[in-house]
């Protein structure tokens with residue numbers, strides 16, 4: 001099997017799996033509450049390790065069950081009013097776009113999409129900055145790398161404009177945490193969301209939300225806050241806790257938290273520097289090989305794409321093509337027009353296959369996958 005679906009879910013490293021198995025065994029043996037108390041220090045490493053990974057304090061991190069869970073919690077903290085503007089891009093993640101549309105329906109916000117550079121190499125920063133000045137958005141929301149292509153958006157440059165204009169800035173870093181070095185101060189974001197299961201190689205059902213000190217001090221809190229996120233100080237009043245824990249709930253999947261902490265420590269040991277060089281380089285190698293195959297059109301744009309390699313292949317429908325890859329032992333993922341209404345319309349494609357290697361994949365695997373695609377291009381489903 002060749003696992004080229006790391007943008008879906010990375011493979012667990014052995015210590016990650018072991019951390020979770022050990023905890024489940026402890027829960028079965030001594031009780032769930034007692035097990036989390038016994039491992040309290042290791043559990044705290046969930047926040048500490050992620051803080052180390054993205055350059056903040058543990059108190060800026062909240063656990064979430066997924067990147068989407070983190071994202072909607074963050075959105076729920078913003079008291080949108082009719083006419084408020086959300087400024088985003090044409091390459092934002094599908095679920096974020098649906099959430100904005102839901103906010104439009106319920107609260108009458110306006111969604112503004114900054115234009116792309118000519119040729120579609122990512123957002124036009126100057127045009128986006130001009131929109132920031134003219135529209136004064138309530139929120140600037142950018143996906144670092146969308147799910148449907150390897151495009152890397154210039155999140156730090158956008159962040160500099162947000163800081164200059166004092167605008168609230170939310171970054172979806174779901175595909176980049178674990179693939180690149182991420183520094184929230186360099187990005188200048190107020191809120192950042194990610195999952196642990198993709199390039200971080202953590203367990204499914206986990207993610208996190210970064211909340212800046214600025215946002216915490218300003219009193220942002222999720223719409224629904226529970227007894228963990230707030231103190232019920234008197235019958236008619238509650239007070240949110242000081243840290244990003246106000247975005248968490250009382251109940252945690254402790255084995256998952258321990259698995260995430262182990263995954264982050266593992267990534268830090270391997271080193272985000274080497275990972276961020278090798279992983280996109282494997283993607284580049286694959287892109288080059290695929291681009292040389294007649295009938296294949298590589299779809300990723302932008303100067304330095306991430307390790308999400310997307311392409312269309314003539315003569316094939318989506319499902320049979322993915323199935324043909326599956327039966328040849330190659331893990332991949334499909335993206336459809338619905339995932340990327342702007343991007344796929346611009347590229348004039350209805351679907352694309354996504355191959356996403358990670359640092360543990362090899363050059364030989366890249367070449368074998370490209371040969372398989374070439375073979376299938378000849379056969380035409």
Ligand SMILES: Cc1ncc(COP(=O)(O)O)c(C=O)c1O
Nearest residue numbers: 066067068093145146147174195
């Ligand atoms: C860019 C991006 N954002 C958000 C998500 C959603 O992550 P989750 O499934 O953890 O909610 C994904 C998942 O593929 C993604 O690629």
